[in-house]
Amino acid sequence: MRVLGIETSCDETGVAIYDAALGLRAHQLHTQIALHAVYGGVVPELASRDHVQRLIPLVQAALEEAGLALHEVDGVAYTAGPGLAGALLVGATFGRSLAWSLGKPAVGVHHLEGHLLAPLLEPDPPDFPFVALLVSGGHTMLAHVAGVGQYTLLGESLDDAAGEAFDKTAKRMGLGYPGGPALAQLAMQGDATRYAFPRPMLDRPGLDFSFSGLKTAALLALQRCAPADHADIAASFQAAVVDTLSAKCRRALDQTGLTRLVVAGGVGANRQLRKQLTQELAARGGRVYFPRPEFCTDNGAMIAFAGCQRLLAGQRTPPAFEVAARWPLMGLTPPTAD
Ligand code: KG4
Ligand code: ZN
Numbered sequence: 042m043r044v045l046g047i048e049t050s051c052d053e054t055g056v057a058i059y060d061a062a063l064g065l066r067a068h069q070l071h072t073q074i075a076l077h078a079v080y081g082g083v084v085p086e087l088a089s090r091d092h093v094q095r096l097i098p099l100v101q102a103a104l105e106e107a108g109l110a111l112h113e114v115d116g117v118a119y120t121a122g123p124g125l126a127g128a129l130l131v132g133a134t135f136g137r138s139l140a141w142s143l144g145k146p147a148v149g150v151h152h153l154e155g156h157l158l159a160p161l162l163e164p165d166p167p168d169f170p171f172v173a174l175l176v177s178g179g180h181t182m183l184a185h186v187a188g189v190g191q192y193t194l195l196g197e198s199l200d201d202a203a204g205e206a207f208d209k210t211a212k213r214m215g216l217g218y219p220g221g222p223a224l225a226q227l228a229m230q231g232d233a234t235r236y237a238f239p240r241p242m243l244d245r246p247g248l249d250f251s252f253s254g255l256k257t258a259a260l261l262a263l264q265r266c267a268p269a270d271h272a273d274i275a276a277s278f279q280a281a282v283v284d285t286l287s288a289k290c291r292r293a294l295d296q297t298g299l300t301r302l303v304v305a306g307g308v309g310a311n312r313q314l315r316k317q318l319t320q321e322l323a324a325r326g327g328r329v330y331f332p333r334p335e336f337c338t339d340n341g342a343m344i345a346f347a348g349c350q351r352l353l354a355g356q357r358t359p360p361a362f363e364v365a366a367r368w369p370l371m372g373l374t375p376p377t378a379d
Contacts, residue, residue, distance in 0.1 A: 043061075043107075043114050044058070044059050044114070044348050044349040045136075046343070046344035046346070047117070047118070047119040048132065048152075048341045049092040049120060049124075049129065050123070052077055053338070054070070054071045054092050055342070056341045057342040057344070058106075058107045058109065059342065059345035061349055066109070067104070068103065070340055071091075073087075077218065081212065081218050085126075086127065088125060088127070089125070096135050099341075114143065115146075116140065116148070116349070117139055117348075118351070118352065119135070119137065119147070119348075121151070121362070121368075123368045124152055124366065126364060137362050141360055147362075148352050149363075150344050150347045152339075152344075153175060155346070156305040156306045157173050157184070159340075159342070159346070160303045160332045167301045169186060170186060170299060172195070172290065172297055172301070172303070173185075173186050174289075174302065174305070176306045176307070176308035176309055177308065179202055181198035181203045182194065182370075183293045185297055189347075189350045189351070189376060190351075190375035196250065196293070197250065198249070198251065200253040201256055206252035206282065207221035207282070209256055209260075211223055211224040211275075219307075221307065225279060225313070227272050228276040229276075232276055233279070234277070234280075236262055236273060236277035236278075237277075238255055240281055240284050242285070243288050250286075259278045279311070283317050286314060290321075294325070294327060301330065303331075305331075306337060307337055307338045309332065309334075309337035350376060351376040356377060
């Protein structure tokens with residue numbers, strides 16, 4: 042089965058083709074970062090309009106990359122939520138209508154399920170079950186993953202998501218939007234031991250996170266420092282986030298008795314996080330799995346892949362579809378023909 046995947050939940054238009062037998066055949070991405078950067082964050086209406094303009098050229102480019110004609114696609118998967126309602130509606134309306142016009146099935150995919158399953162696009166993917174750390178701009182969560190649609194929440198952020206804390210700290214440094222990658226870049230020149238920022242919630246049992254105190258500590262340090270100190274603050278802040286995430290991952294593995302850890306979502310592209318978790322998992326005889334950095338952030342490949350698993354199981358979204366700006370991942374069930 043060849044599935045065309047469409048992602049438009051926020052500020053990236055992603056289109057990809059995943060073939061259940063041959064793997065990923067094409068993936069195309071347009072990022073709206075330049076469009077929103079002048080406003081310091083995503084402007085939902087501009088995002089929706091840009092998705093409208095980008096989708097058809099990206100689908101054409103993906104088909105060309107895969108060497109396929111449109112009628113050779115066997116199904117369409119689109120992100121149905123969570124995300125910006127207008128942006129979601131663009132991809133959902135386009136995807137569902139395209140499937141209808143081709144007489145092919147369609148399925149609406151949960152954006153976070155897409156992120157969670159993205160490491161399975163890589164060669165040598167993890168077997169189920171595993172512990173997943175999902176760290177994006179909107180979510181920080183640890184889950185037990187027993188299979189597609191079999192997710193148990195282990196812990197989540199009580200306030201800011203990890204990516205949000207990166208972005209807000211970066212914004213205060215004048216690094217623009219979204220500042221996470223720029224802050225990580227600056228951190229490479231800094232001394233991570235110079236500022237002793239808190240490692241929140243490690244003194245308490247449980248697997249929940251809280252990043253707002255750490256973010257505030259970094260913002261206070263920024264108020265009192267000279268511009269030359271920014272690299273040290275960036276490095277110390279990043280070290281505190283990475284230490285906190287790693288400690289909770291170790292705790293989740295201890296608690297579940299599992300040895301496989303999957304890391305997904307935009308912050309999963311962070312080099313320091315990848316390095317530290319790789320070393321720690323190797324030291325405890327386990328293994329960590331990451332998607333390639335471009336599949337950590339939003340993309341169409343993860344939606345094509347997750348949609349393919351559900352379409353193969355017979356799941357279909359009828360032509361009268363819905364999108365959901367808010368949609369708990371834990372409400373998902375394994376794919377069934379319904
Ligand atoms: O998964 P994603 O593309 O979008 C959401 O679904 O939220 O994640 C975007 C987030 C942003 O907060 C961005 O700053 C962060 O991921 N991010 C990073 C890095 N690359 C992206 N944070 C830290 N280090 C990075 N290298
Ligand atoms: Zn995302």
